[in-house]
Amino acid sequence: MPAGGGAARAEQIATLEGLAHERLVSPHIESLLNEWIDPSTGQAAEHWDEPSRSLLRETWRDFSRARKLPSDFVIRLSRECSLAQQAWVTARAESQFSKFLPSLRTILDLKCEETQYLGYRDSPYDALLDTYEPGATVGQLTPLFAQLRARLVPLLKRVQASKVRIDDTCLHHSFDHTKQIEFGRLVLVAMGYDFERGRLDLSAHPFTTSFHPTDVRVTTRVFEKDLPSCLFSCIHEGGHGLYDQGLDPRYYGSPLGESVSLGFHESQSRLWENCVGRSRAFWQCFYPILQHTFPQQLAGVPLDQFYAAINRVTPSLIRVEADELTYNLHIMLRVEIEQALIERRAHPEDLPSLWNDRMEAYLGITPAQDADGVLQDVHWSMGAFGYFPTYTLGNLYSVQFFEQAKLELPQLEEQIAAGQLVPLRHWLEQKIHRWGRMFTPDHLARRVTGNGVTPEPFLRYLEAKYGALYRL
């Protein structure tokens, strides 16, 4: 969009959001739902088959949440978020938090207003969490993050105290733009990402968007001197793309044709990016191909050295560049801050100092400028308070699912080492993707793994992986 188009786009999006809201809460939909559902419980009668009961339950969820919001509020929120996003772009470019502060106040007030419409039992933050991760609450997340903090912070300290020094200069030579994309494409094909129903393009920030299971689009970005950026963006977004390609097309346009939660979506991208893409097994097959693609840069670098380099731990300022170990510390500080904002225990103007204090406490570093600190993420400008926890949930789920896959696919390690990734994709599709919102997130997690979300497998995985790499 040209810079001058921002105000018009805000109106256009607000109009569309308003129309969609108006249709969802229309008397016609209400009378249909009242006919089929007991409005006091949100449950459909027993005589419906299971998919129909799920469809009605999830439609009722969407309807009853939407009905709590006045249409003019939906329009106002949409317009202000669109405008705030543009203010954030400018503020970040100039690293001027003060330029974002007025928009942030507006958005925060609107989100607090939204929690009042939506209602909550314990914390107003719960009302927002539920938007992205149905069923998630502060009561559930607080002990979960406490467990992570209790073991990640000491683990990081041990890694930093280790005598092992990992050299990753091999990843920062000059790598041809086109060859980087070609290699990313090759990995996507191996993962079973269907290019007949999908694309790979370039963008400033990698993302996945989907219009239908037959039209899924992932993007990556390429830096000449940063091999991991394009590579792991392709794998990460490919994991999202496989979820969207794996949704059941028969349910397209209904809740059953949508992903069950953002935590589940992130679990798919992180499973492929980390459990697969940063594993030794994966590179047994793919490293020789990568060396063949970049012989000058990598021919003399042994597999072990490459594997260590892509798993090097180093506290850094930017979330999207963080390693597996420090990543959740980045999330934790955001969650603590946004929860305090929504509970009105913190003030927007104090954000830079709140941010910097926590960076120091968790990661031992402080950003020199707000562009590398509190202004780095787009989420708050979009009104996406309550979104960040889903990244951590995704990380925890990813290890839970991968461990379950290893149990059910005894040959999985050997298959990955042989570049055969399709059996894993197939397992994920059968166990997770095709169900859409048929089950609630917690129910689906229990169906797949026997448990709800839990940090233990993730922490064990990190402790084992980095214990070995850093000889702890």
Next chain:
Amino acid sequence: MPAGGGAARAEQIATLEGLAHERLVSPHIESLLNEWIDPSTGQAAEHWDEPSRSLLRETWRDFSRARKLPSDFVIRLSRECSLAQQAWVTARAESQFSKFLPSLRTILDLKCEETQYLGYRDSPYDALLDTYEPGATVGQLTPLFAQLRARLVPLLKRVQASKVRIDDTCLHHSFDHTKQIEFGRLVLVAMGYDFERGRLDLSAHPFTTSFHPTDVRVTTRVFEKDLPSCLFSCIHEGGHGLYDQGLDPRYYGSPLGESVSLGFHESQSRLWENCVGRSRAFWQCFYPILQHTFPQQLAGVPLDQFYAAINRVTPSLIRVEADELTYNLHIMLRVEIEQALIERRAHPEDLPSLWNDRMEAYLGITPAQDADGVLQDVHWSMGAFGYFPTYTLGNLYSVQFFEQAKLELPQLEEQIAAGQLVPLRHWLEQKIHRWGRMFTPDHLARRVTGNGVTPEPFLRYLEAKYGALYRL
């Protein structure tokens, strides 16, 4: 879009078209219009001011046309056109007319059905013409095309018989991709195309799209060995872009915020592309810059030779590559064929031979394959029957408007020769762009030039220009 996404997109577009149609013909809109307009005449009461009367007249036009079409027909037509477009892509790629024929039959049947809904006095083709060029009829176009044919075909013969041979090899050396785009951008800036409210990007086929006067986007394409392609695409689409940027933002979202007709829109692109961009005056200023950009290729080519090269006349197979003289012969054959199809005087299966016969008659050449003949344009697959005449109307209008501008801006030639293009843009904005649909196309043409559309100025312009170039 990935290839597999076609069917889903057809449903999505059909759904949106259906919803938009449903809203436009809703009882709410009808009762409002009935309150403000005399439905027997479509006129608003005298007490409204002029913009309001125009707004009501044009809203009534859109409403009453839409109301004649059943919603399920709108949805069916939209879906089939979306699918047919994809069939056309394949058929053209393989140059297999037979692969497009079934879709063409479907679309033709639907368009004939549409003419019955819309109604017409003389020819069913009138009903479709009016979609793109309000007020245009076969009765008006037939003598107009006859005049063009009567003078263009002999003019082409004289050009071909001329002893002057124009050499355009200077345009087909190797030209750097980035520098071509940079030069196109430079010309757009000089034209007054506002990059704060506009973009320039690349696409397979150049086009202009607009979401608001503050968000207008033009595209071009670049061929290393074809300098005119990127250059004149930029200027042509820039002409469209200036129209869209010049619409009055106060009327956005209403008929008064829309262009008055496709013929007028094309007049803007052709005025800039041909009357300005292929004129000697324009290159007096811009040729030295172009030479400076491509010194190796152009330093030794005098301005006169370059000017002749970009105006070389040669009968060719592809419309979008045609010179100014032969362009309307391409249009003429399409208009004759599509009118015969809609009047059921011709059959879809005979299209390739109808096409090739006329190419031979008007241009003296015959395509070796249907991809370069009857399959070259997307329009019929999109259901856009009645669209082609607007290209010719645009050419005629472009010269009428440019001659009027020269009368009203006595310094225009000198300004163009000095690279000062903004006075012309300003004149077009004041005379045409900002009015949107305030007046009917014919009324607006008369306001600007004192006349409705007429081929005489265009023919005189061509005869003078090519008479001089080819020393006829």
